[in-house]
Amino acid sequence: MDLNQLLYRHQISLMRADAAASPEARRSHLGLADGYADRITELQRAHGAEMAEVTA
Template sequence: MDLNDLLHRHQVALMRAATAATPQARQSHDGTARCYENKIVSLRTMLGASGRMVTA
């Protein structure tokens, strides 16, 4: 997965969490978003990118 794909999937997971019908679904989507965030941070570090991610 490239960085753009990870960023897209992270954003989708955040949007799904925000509109989740149940607390369990929200928690699941939040967890998915955190996993993508960790992958994004790792990839950015590997690529030498500076700055940090801003999350909701």
């Protein structure tokens, strides 16, 4: 998955967490967002980017 796809999925997960109907759904979406944030950070580091970490 490329950086743009990861950024998109991260944002969608955050929006779904915000709109979640239950605490369980919110936690699930935030967990996905955390995973995408980790992958974004790894990809940036692998390409030598010195950017702030993405957080949920």
